Amino acid sequence: MDWWVWVILVLVALVVLTTVTAVVQRRRRRGRVIGLGDAGRNDTP
Amino acid sequence: MTAPPPTLLLRARELTGRPVVTLDGELIAEIKDVVFERAGGRIAGFTLRNPGLFSRSRKDTVPWNGVHGVGRDALMVTDETVLAPIEELAPRQAARKGDVLDDRVLTDNGRDLGRVVDVVLQSGTGLEVVGYEVEASEALGTAGRRVLIPLPATVAVSGENLIVPAAATEFVAEDLTGFGAAVDAFRARLREG
Numbered sequence: 739m740d741w742w743v744w745v746i747l748v749l750v751a752l753v754v755l756t757t758v759t760a761v762v763q764r765r766r767r768r769g770r771v772i773g774l775g776d777a778g779r780n781d782t783p
Numbered sequence: 784m785t786a787p788p789p790t791l792l793l794r795a796r797e798l799t800g801r802p803v804v805t806l807d808g809e810l811i812a813e814i815k816d817v818v819f820e821r822a823g824g825r826i827a828g829f830t831l832r833n834p835g836l837f838s839r840s841r842k843d844t845v846p847w848n849g850v851h852g853v854g855r856d857a858l859m860v861t862d863e864t865v866l867a868p869i870e871e872l873a874p875r876q877a878a879r880k881g882d883v884l885d886d887r888v889l890t891d892n893g894r895d896l897g898r899v900v901d902v903v904l905q906s907g908t909g910l911e912v913v914g915y916e917v918e919a920s921e922a923l924g925t926a927g928r929r930v931l932i933p934l935p936a937t938v939a940v941s942g943e944n945l946i947v948p949a950a951a952t953e954f955v956a957e958d959l960t961g962f963g964a965a966v967d968a969f970r971a972r973l974r975e976g
Binding site for chain 1: 795797798799800815816817818819820821822827836837853873877878881882883884894899901902912938
């Protein structure tokens with residue numbers, strides 16, 4: 739393959755990696771609101 | 784006679800990322816998750832992560848009895864000795880199942896009110912869950928808009944659905960102003976039967 743094909747592949751891989759990292763980090767930083775305990779819970783509707 | 788502490792409404796996700804600081808002024812962590820008890824809706828504590836953009840989650844938590852105060856800009860704790868292991872507050876599996884964000888809110892007569900985007904807390908003597916902020920469905924007549932739904936004292940959950948009494952639809956608010964009064968009126972209605 740020509741050298742410029744490798745350059746494009748590397749750039750595409752970098753963009754994908756950066757996007758995935760940003761999405762994962764955003765989800766992690768969003769935080770959760772967790773309800774614990776059994777009051778009112780009915781797992782078998 | 785002492786006056787009751789002033790009540791303040793806030794959204795749970797406003798707390799995410801808030802620094803956790805000791806009374807000595809040391810920054811020890813940031814708030815990651817808010818954990819509440821379904822029975823009574825009281826805040827049980829907070830899970831933590833290290834400060835910084837690419838920070839890791841921590842294996843310790845701040846239980847509510849270790850909180851000195853929840854301020855506008857920081858969560859104050861006496862010192863690091865109040866921290867407790869995460870297994871004591873929110874074991875991993877229970878935490879994963881118990882996350883209410885993105886869950887659907889159903890009335891007890893089967894109407895889908897929308898998807899939870901935040902949880903409304905009321906501060907007073909403690910910090911208590913009093914409502915859900917939902918992205919409203921067609922059933923509320925405000926489809927796509929965010930509205931606030933009051934909750935009874937015990938928060939019912941069935942699988943991935945959050946169940947509220949049908950009367951809650953009569954007390955829906957569009958912002959936090961006056962929502963505290965709507966919660967009080969809703970709970971009074973439930974007590975009257």
